[in-house]
Amino acid sequence: MTASTPRPPAPSPAERARTIAALGGRATLAPSAADERVTPVLHHVHADGGVSVLLPAAHPVVATAWQSPRGELATMVELADAAPVPLREPVRGLLWISGWLRALTDEQARALAVEVAEHRPDPRLLDVGHTAALLHLTPAALVLADAEGTHPVRIGDFSAATPDPFAASEAGWLRHLELSHTDVVGALSRHLPDELRGGHVRPLGLDRFGIRLRVESVDTDHDVRLAFTRPVRTNEELGLELRKLLGCPFLAAQT
Missing domain, CATH: 2.30.110.10 (Electron Transport, Fmn-binding Protein; Chain A)
Incomplete structure (x- = not known):
């Protein structure tokens, strides 16, 4: 960036x-x-x-x-x-x-x-x-x-201020991505800058504004935020925004 x-x-x-x-x-x-x-x-x-x-x-x-x-x-x-x-x-x-x-x-x-x-x-x-x-x-x-x-x-x-609405459930979401949906994390990698491609991409954080990825390279780490199209408050909205980031045109057209 x-x-x-x-x-x-x-x-x-x-x-x-x-x-x-x-x-x-x-x-x-x-x-x-x-x-x-x-x-x-x-x-x-x-x-x-x-x-x-x-x-x-x-x-x-x-x-x-x-x-x-x-x-x-x-x-x-x-x-x-x-x-x-x-x-x-x-x-x-x-x-x-x-x-x-x-x-x-x-x-x-x-x-x-x-x-x-x-x-x-x-x-x-x-x-x-x-x-x-x-x-x-x-x-x-x-x-x-x-x-x-x-x-x-x-x-x-x-x-x-109030804590992020996904603070209590964030850990479960990220562990699920890490253990069961490495394909999803890999698909999100298409949003990374060219200079960060090729590193080990891990789910790092999740909040109402977007998802954060950690790119572990050989000698350094980089944190990248992928923004949602709008702030979200519910699991349904969160799932929809994640699918948008994955490039699902049908779901993206529904909003």
């Missing part, structure tokens, strides 16, 4: 950030007072950009947060969006949420655990106040980095 070629339509940075948050992929904490990154037992990103993290009650970060001024610890949470199919470079995007990680009283933590459980039921939340501690990060800044670019995301925009 040359610099003069218009970029295909894509979800806004705020929508892509909300989608990564909703997928609940791998999270790591980078507290300012710690030398190493920390992997929480569980995490949940709230609609306002705040992050609840579950840690063992005896974890040093818990003690450090309590001992910090105002019980808050400057921390960055990194969320990794991994592809649902095995790729040599599996991370599709990163969302960084920086802010203040706050220690909570048992009463506050249990109330927050109930709120988290409404969105992400997990039996480990029952350990809050016993062998686990629930802390909450109040966001100050969000930054998204993916194949579309690196963008700061305003907290208000993040809160106003």
Whole structure:
């Protein structure tokens, strides 16, 4: 894709950030007072950009947060969006949420655990106040980095956005293409620029604006977005747009 070629339509940075948050992929904490990154037992990103993290009650970060001024610890949470199919470079995007990680009283933590459980039921939340501690990060800044670019995301925009309608079903669609319809992926390859032909083409992502392919060459990877003719919301619309990309003239003429 040359610099003069218009970029295909894509979800806004705020929508892509909300989608990564909703997928609940791998999270790591980078507290300012710690030398190493920390992997929480569980995490949940709230609609306002705040992050609840579950840690063992005896974890040093818990003690450090309590001992910090105002019980808050400057921390960055990194969320990794991994592809649902095995790729040599599996991370599709990163969302960084920086802010203040706050220690909570048992009463506050249990109330927050109930709120988290409404969105992400997990039996480990029952350990809050016993062998686990629930802390909450109040966001100050969000930054998204993916194949579309690196963008700061305003907290208000993040809160106003909604995850992509196919976020929950995307993994199933892509795995189905990878395992059962390599012919479809091969047919989609006809849309690739000439310089990318010949690489190993893999299904990478799916959203309401289009499908993304990963082209694995000998020494590098390239991500390519194939745009639908219009944004879609339902599985029926999605199937129709995929058939259009495959060049089915009968279905294309029906719209």
